[in-house]
């Protein structure tokens with residue numbers, strides 16, 4: 285599945301993870317079978333308008349059907365999740381919520397993305413589902429820039445090797461390029477917007493211990509970026525337009541490298557932090573299937589890809605950590 289490109293990335297991840305060498309680490313197989321989607325309901329037809337002013341255009345008909353799954357994100361514009369399996373329940377529209385793939389910017393557990401503003405003219409609502417999806421991905425990629433910037437600061441505060449700090453800055457620039465690609469694709473489809481403010485609160489919390497760093501890196505780097513890479517390889521294989529296919533392939537390679545970086549950070553954290561960090565890694569690895577991840581494929585196909593990454597790469601990589609240190 286996902287072709288040679290993804291297999292090369294997976295082999296590199298497994299080679300890096302195999303050197304982590306932690307006692308007692310195992311991925312709970314049951315977790316891989318758990319979709320773990322969050323269910324969220326909204327008042328309809330009066331949804332909370334998007335702060336950018338680009339949404340909240342619901343009908344005043346109380347019997348109005350809920351927005352389609354593809355349109356719901358554009359209507360509600362809240363943290364850029366994907367809304368799945370929508371249906372009316374007690375006068376509200378309820379969806380399974382699926383957050384963005386890759387490395388999100390989480391602050392106190394919530395995924396943050398920027399609002400949007402007009403790019404060279406007035407804001408236009410995405411005219412089709414494809415534009416909304418590119419816009420959603422663009423915002424997620426844009427937020428990943430901040431996530432890697434924060435990771436670089438956390439690594440510096442914890443005394444990490446310079447090459448890891450440097451790699452985070454390179455990765456942040458990759459994410460900036462991904463954001464530009466996604467916003468350009470959204471504009472090609474009529475969504476003439478660009479990122480605006482990315483709300484981070486009065487102070488941005490940083491991981492202050494190796495345990496915190498390893499836990500967040502495992503979830504967002506080792507898992508999130510690996511799934512993002514596999515999804516992008518799959519999307520590239522399904523894309524006929526050469527220009528778009530080569531952009532998706534380049535992004536897939538980048539996300540694979542970011543997953544490898546995640547494992548390098550975890551490996552360093554475990555070597556530096558010893559048994560306490562190993563226990564934290566064991567705990568987050570056992571819960572990995574509970575965290576919803578997101579893609580740009582039909583939901584059912586996305587679940588297949590996600591499960592295969594967890595089963596074939598993240599699981600064996602975590603198991604490899606159980607080998608004694610050599």
Ligand SMILES: [Fe+2]
Pocket residue numbers: 386425428458459462539
């Ligand atoms: Fe990215």
Ligand SMILES: [Fe+2]
Pocket residue numbers: 386387428459509538539542
């Ligand atoms: Fe990434």
